[in-house]
Amino acid sequence: MIKEELNFEIPQFKGTMVPGKFQRSMRHCILLQLIRMSFFGLRSIGIIILNIKNEHEK
């Protein structure tokens, strides 16, 4: 369980942005997360391809 009570009286926390309940619940929505995981997988493949492409002979 994540603490529900956010304490913005703590000076360090004043200048930031914290997701609300809906945004937090979306982090655990299986369907949405499967889609996001697929996109992250594609991004990762892109990085791997770039690394292979950038390796050159010298």
Place this chain on the structure above:
Amino acid sequence: MAQIVIMGAGVAGHTTATFLKKWLGSKHEVVVVTPNSHWNWIPSNIWVGVGRMTKEQVVFPLAPIYTKAGIDFRQAKALSIHPEGDRESEKPYINILYTGQNKENQEEKLHYDYLVNATGPKLQFGATEGLGIDNQLGEHTVSVCTADHALHANVKMQKMFEKARAGEKQKVIIGTSHGTCTCQGAAFEYILNVEHEANRAGVRDNIEFKWISNEPELGDFGMGGMHLGNMGYVMGAKLLGESLFAERGIQWILNAHVSNVESKKLQYEQVDGNMGEEEFDFAMLIPAFRGVGLQAYDKNENDITDKLFMPNGFMRVDGDYTQKPYAEWKASDWPSTYQSPLYKNIFAAGIAFAPPHPISEPQQSPNGTVITPAPPRTGMPAGTIGKAVASSIKNMILEGDKAKLHAISMAEMGAICVASAGVGFKEGQAISFTVYPIVKDFEKYPGTGRDTSRTYGEIGVSGHWIKLALHYLFIYKAKLKFGWTLIPE
């Protein structure tokens, strides 16, 4: 027949050794020298440190894997390099001291044609007073740098939870110790995981969490921070880090060099000269890293350690090590072939090579204490460099003088990083990052130094699934099981 000796069997050394053996076959000899009998998937030590994985799940014995692959395995510590041989013979060699295989404390001379230094870091607990002696962890704090350290950390964490359960208020401090530490990511994962476990155990309200780090701002990670492109926005990793901490009620101390650790108390110094003190009941502080302390000698047995290595013990390779101000740092300063400029048959891979300079902007307190995170070298760059070094050595063996080296610098290399924020198939979370390039290149990407379309981060349970999948995938690959070469570094 060429003999290739690889010192170290972490991600970089293991990758180099296994690819070389696969490419060169039985015509050439590959020898791995490591003081450890087991391979450790270090990213999962975090989960051992909170009791969500056993030590056996993150380590496996190396000997059977190397026997199967035809690699000569020596459980020994490398002591010195003799790249010109000695007065008796010009054949280069290293001196090793056995730590296992029923040859404990026996020294041996091991000749090589090609040498790869993949020894990783020495955990320098002794660099911070009270944190430990030399490379031995002290009694006041815990560590997650090795699987055994992580086991011990979990025991201490559970004891702290028991006290919190009994109604005793507890204080946790997690972060980095020395002002020049790297590996902030591991500490970041650990604080989020301990907080997650405190929630699960129902003791969160009795525990205060505090982060302490040498970073100039949250989300720096020794990479000078990141600008993450996401849903059309470009956001600093500072905002992400602060948001994650604020959401969890974790306060932070930044720009800090921990100068002294005592029982349940630490003192620190900050860049602005402020001296502070914090009390704690449970603390995990990452130690400073340095090279493992290899010595080097020429054929007349003159000490040439300072020619092969930087003062921090990491190996000089093909980078530009000229001392220059931050404004003059360039992406092209970073090495690409990892070949020693003095001895063409010596390479360094992974953490063992000396970075030319940090990535984060250097800072110093009024007392002259350097408080600058060192650059991180995580599993992906270590594996990529290890494979490039293996390709170069293969070319040198097969093509002789005409051989070209494989080159990839960290300024033209991307990385994927998944930082766990809690374990659980449904309630777990992790922050998934892609960064390109690892070292900022302001000439190519003015403004942020990185390609913001390829530098990305988000948090969710899918990140946890990815991290769990990577755990099994990389242990599968490291065990050289069917199709291991198809799994990228």
